[in-house]
Amino acid sequence: xxxxxxxxxxxxxxxxxxxxxxxxxxxxxxxxxxxxxxxxxxxxxxxxxxxxxxxxxxxxxxxxxxxxxxxxxxxxxxxxxxxxxxxxxxxxxxxxxxxxxxxxxxxxxxxxxxxxxxxxxxxxxxxxxxxxxxxxxxxxxxxxxxxxxxxxxxxxxxxxxxxxxxxxxxxxxxxxxxxxxxxxxxxxxxxxxxxxxxxxxxxxxxxxxxxxxxxxxxxxxxxxxxxxxxxxxxxxxxxxxxxxxxxxxxxxxxxxxxxxxxxxxxxxxxxxxxxxxxxxxxxxxxxxxxxxxxxxxxxxxxxxx
Amino acid sequence: xxxxxxxxxxxxxxxxxxxxxxxxxxxxxxxxxxxxxxxxxxxxxxxxxxxxxxxxxxxxxxxxxxxxxxxxxxxxxxxxxxxxxxxxxxxxxxxxxxxxxxxxxxxxxxxxxxxxxxxxxxxxxxxxxxxxxxxxxxxxxxxxxxxxxxxxxxxxxxxxxxxxxxxxxxxxxxxxxxxxxxxxxxxxxxxxxxxxxxxxxxxxxxxxxxxxxxxxxxxxxxxxxxxxxxxxxxxxxxxxxxxxxxxxxxxxxxxxxxxxxxxxxxxxxxxxxxxxxxxxxxxxxxxxxxxxxxxxxxxxxxxxx
Numbered sequence: 032x033x034x035x036x037x038x039x040x041x042x043x044x045x046x047x048x049x050x051x052x053x054x055x056x057x058x059x060x061x062x063x064x065x066x067x068x069x070x071x072x073x074x075x076x077x078x079x080x081x082x083x084x085x086x087x088x089x090x091x092x093x094x095x096x097x098x099x100x101x102x103x104x105x106x107x108x109x110x111x112x113x114x115x116x117x118x119x120x121x122x123x124x125x126x127x128x129x130x131x132x133x134x135x136x137x138x139x140x141x142x143x144x145x146x147x148x149x150x151x152x153x154x155x156x157x158x159x160x161x162x163x164x165x166x167x168x169x170x171x172x173x174x175x176x177x178x179x180x181x182x183x184x185x186x187x188x189x190x191x192x193x194x195x196x197x198x199x200x201x202x203x204x205x206x207x208x209x210x211x212x213x214x215x216x217x218x219x220x221x222x223x224x225x226x227x228x229x230x231x232x233x234x235x236x237x238x239x240x241x242x243x244x245x246x247x248x249x250x251x252x253x254x255x256x257x258x259x260x261x262x263x264x265x266x267x268x269x270x271x272x273x274x275x276x277x278x279x280x281x282x283x284x285x286x287x288x289x290x291x292x293x294x295x296x297x298x299x300x301x302x303x304x305x306x307x308x309x310x311x312x313x314x315x316x317x318x319x320x321x322x323x324x325x326x327x328x329x330x331x332x333x334x335x336x
Numbered sequence: 337x338x339x340x341x342x343x344x345x346x347x348x349x350x351x352x353x354x355x356x357x358x359x360x361x362x363x364x365x366x367x368x369x370x371x372x373x374x375x376x377x378x379x380x381x382x383x384x385x386x387x388x389x390x391x392x393x394x395x396x397x398x399x400x401x402x403x404x405x406x407x408x409x410x411x412x413x414x415x416x417x418x419x420x421x422x423x424x425x426x427x428x429x430x431x432x433x434x435x436x437x438x439x440x441x442x443x444x445x446x447x448x449x450x451x452x453x454x455x456x457x458x459x460x461x462x463x464x465x466x467x468x469x470x471x472x473x474x475x476x477x478x479x480x481x482x483x484x485x486x487x488x489x490x491x492x493x494x495x496x497x498x499x500x501x502x503x504x505x506x507x508x509x510x511x512x513x514x515x516x517x518x519x520x521x522x523x524x525x526x527x528x529x530x531x532x533x534x535x536x537x538x539x540x541x542x543x544x545x546x547x548x549x550x551x552x553x554x555x556x557x558x559x560x561x562x563x564x565x566x567x568x569x570x571x572x573x574x575x576x577x578x579x580x581x582x583x584x585x586x587x588x589x590x591x592x593x594x595x596x597x598x599x600x601x602x603x604x605x606x607x608x609x610x611x612x613x614x615x616x617x618x619x620x621x622x623x624x625x626x627x628x629x630x631x632x633x634x635x636x637x638x639x640x641x
Binding site for chain 2: 063064065067072073074075076078079082083086091092095096097098099100102104106107110111114115118119223224225228250253254257260261280284285286
């Protein structure tokens with residue numbers, strides 16, 4: 032970069048206060064401010080928000096996160112780890128391809144590692160995840176608070192801990208409220224709109240008095256809403272719908288817009304970056320740290336929106 | 337990495353033939369095999385497939401692409417460029433946030449740069465893009481080939497060259513076939529499902545005999561299909577629908593599945609990586625190189641699927 036360009040950029044940065052606060056200054060001292068993010072996310076849907084959160088942890092423009100995609104391949108992952116380490120990254124953030132526990136990268140790496148979204152199988156590692164049991168509970172609490180009493184749960188692939196954990200939260204919250212699960216059992220299937228459609232048709236035959244459906248993901252929720260529209264069921268008047276993920280493309284374009292449990296991916300990334308830099312300073316943590324999700328309310332559960 | 341782990345990985349790699357062909361060996365000789373990818377993609381939807389294509393250009397496991405997200409911010413972009421250059425990447429791939437031309441990073445960088453998806457404004461740079469005029473033409477050709485004659489076009493924000501180029505291809509192909517544009521004019525709006533729904537309602541009032549709709553994106557197409565379902569119009573029997581992007585999450589989950597023009601993002605990435613390494617060997621190209629897209633046929637245009 033030309034000296035003149037550099038000066039121009041620095042002046043602009045100064046103007047915009049792109050400078051770290053005292054804490055960030057301390058944590059970043061002597062570091063390169065570069066972190067590697069390993070993902071297997073084929074669309075970037077989960078990893079890009081986590082990347083943004085990590086970069087923003089110490090103020091805009093102080094850190095660069097390099098994302099590498101291993102596509103679920105262990106050999107490719109090792110290749111990327113070596114490429115990142117040989118370029119002196121300060122640490123690694125490993126984003127799971129699901130919330131299921133994943134193999135640890137091991138304890139002999141020269142930089143700290145934090146696992147995000149899906150935890151490491153090794154309790155000696157530090158993992159930062161969303162509490163999906165609590166997320167399921169929050170979905171039901173929101174529906175009860177908005178007057179629902181016959182709540183059903185249509186979810187994704189039961190081999191995913193996200194599906195099982197959310198279902199546990201849903202059923203626990205219902206039991207505590209003294210309410211039955213509409214349709215009697217959790218309907219596990221796949222993470223797709225078409226399963227949402229099919230399951231909703233089955234559910235309405237089995238439990239036609241259902242007044243709310245907790246969908247295991249926004250994709251499933253879109254299928255649920257589609258099947259309800261097909262039957263001219265009013266949303267939310269007759270049946271309210273809530274999803275998980277708060278994926279804007281799906282949640283803000285449905286009719287009505289979809290209430291969804293936000294898993295706070297940027298916050299996961301921000302916390303992961305902080306923990307990485309704390310570990311470099313000798314404050315090494317272990318085990319699983321979990322964040323609470325939050326319900327983003329839209330028209331599919333509250334008619335006023 | 338422990339020696340034992342390293343050996344295990346190398347043996348596994350050998351078994352899986354993770355080795356470069358002669359061409360790749362030549363191009364990669366003396367390089368670090370690491371490329372930086374600069375994007376402003378807030379979801380990774382466009383940049384992750386381009387990243388994958390670039391990594392695969394020389395065979396699996398030979399290259400690492402580091403993705404940095406500038407989020408449309410010039411200062412953040414400079415920060416990432418410096419972070420990547422100081423880590424000795426072999427070159428840079430710059431992925432536009434749209435197909436509109438973007439500012440050049442300049443000609444004084446120490447490594448070659450290739451612009452992908454959206455071209456550089458500077459004709460001295462090399463840009464690799466999808467030919468969106470041809471993409472629009474292919475959509476119409478496919479509809480004509482499947483027997484449609486009253487074809488309308490609902491597209492996105494007219495300030496995007498992708499919208500204007502696809503519309504040009506659509507109208508040119510119709511003119512060449514001696515067919516009018518159903519609804520008389522291209523309906524530009526926004527890249528959203530809700531625009532697709534609203535525009536379809538307007539279109540069916542204005543031109544109720546429409547037998548096919550070219551939607552400017554898969555998101556718009558989903559809205560179009562939604563409005564058609566609402567009116568109990570059979571897809572594709574009464575009206576066929578085709579989108580652009582071939583975004584699996586949207587295209588394979590609709591009823592019926594959505595025919596879509598695939599912009600071949602992985603191929604753009606593969607070609608970008610090849611051109612980068614050719615440039616390092618002295619074969620520097622300039623200007624715009626464009627790739628043909630291809631129609632991926634599904635049930636929304638052909639009832640047999």
